[in-house]
Amino acid sequence: MQDRYVGDVGDSGKLGLLRSISKVGLRVGINWYYTHKPEEHKNADGKHIGYLNDDSFKGCDYELLKSLDIITKGTRSVEVLENANLIPNAYYYKRILKPGSDKNFIRTEWHSKSMEELSKSDIIFCDPDNGLIKKSVSRNSNKSDKYILHDELISYYQAGKSVVFYNHRSREQEQLYLKRFQPLIHRSELAGANWRGLKFIRGTIRDYIFILQPKHTKTVDIAISNMIESNWHKHFSVLNI
Numbered sequence: 001m002q003d004r005y006v007g008d009v010g011d012s013g014k015l016g017l018l019r020s021i022s023k024v025g026l027r028v029g030i031n032w033y034y035t036h037k038p039e040e041h042k043n044a045d046g047k048h049i050g051y052l053n054d055d056s057f058k059g060c061d062y063e064l065l066k067s068l069d070i071i072t073k074g075t076r077s078v079e080v081l082e083n084a085n086l087i088p089n090a091y092y093y094k095r096i097l098k099p100g101s102d103k104n105f106i107r108t109e110w111h112s113k114s115m116e117e118l119s120k121s122d123i124i125f126c127d128p129d130n131g132l133i134k135k136s137v138s139r140n141s142n143k144s145d146k147y148i149l150h151d152e153l154i155s156y157y158q159a160g161k162s163v164v165f166y167n168h169r170s171r172e173q174e175q176l177y178l179k180r181f182q183p184l185i186h187r188s189e190l191a192g193a194n195w196r197g198l199k200f201i202r203g204t205i206r207d208y209i210f211i212l213q214p215k216h217t218k219t220v221d222i223a224i225s226n227m228i229e230s231n232w233h234k235h236f237s238v239l240n241i
Contacts, residue, residue: 013200029121033128059231100140131167169205197239
């Protein structure tokens with residue numbers, strides 16, 4: 001997550017989903033996978049806020065839409081989102097994640113600290129720029145901060161948390177694209193997990209992959225059903241992961 005993305009159309013769906021999960025009684029923790037990349041500010045990513053005036057969003061979550069108008073009135077930042085209290089009783093982790101090419105940064109310590117700060121949550125949402133790390137990306141590369149690692153997801157789950165993470169959809173066919181998650185799904189540490197998926201269809205497809213503790217599954221299923229059966233169905237659909 002970068003400050004320049006705050007409040008864009010992807011955030012509308014992401015925050016709507018997390019608000020739905022919060023409303024069914026689960027305590028949400030958010031690891032922003034927060035990065036600072038000034039060299040990328042030259043492109044147009046993050047400027048997509050036309051949804052604020054789009055009628056198809058107005059019936060989804062009026063309170064959220066009204067609150068997100070804050071991005072038109074000042075600095076766009078993760079701190080602004082946290083202070084807006086859009087997700088009741090949420091816990092946040094915003095320490096900067098640096099790439100593996102930075103020899104002074106120890107990612108395992110960064111992750112351990114996130115587990116401490118999000119320890120009171122029931123479900124942890126992870127918001128990397130791109131999603132689950134790919135075979136073509138090394139943990140030690142200068143792009144690794146855009147991805148979440150398998151071991152990070154597993155450690156959250158082993159700590160008793162359910163997990164949901166953002167994944168940016170590639171241009172491959174869906175069935176081919178979904179194969180990239182199979183090595184994670186078949187990890188022995190996640191043998192008891194229940195898997196769910198949602199895709200947010202608004203221009204670029206954004207996927208949300210759920211790794212659920214059995215004790216949380218029925219509750220999360222209710223939150224997902226509430227989304228699909230509301231006006232959010234115009235933008236979300238179930239992903240059969």
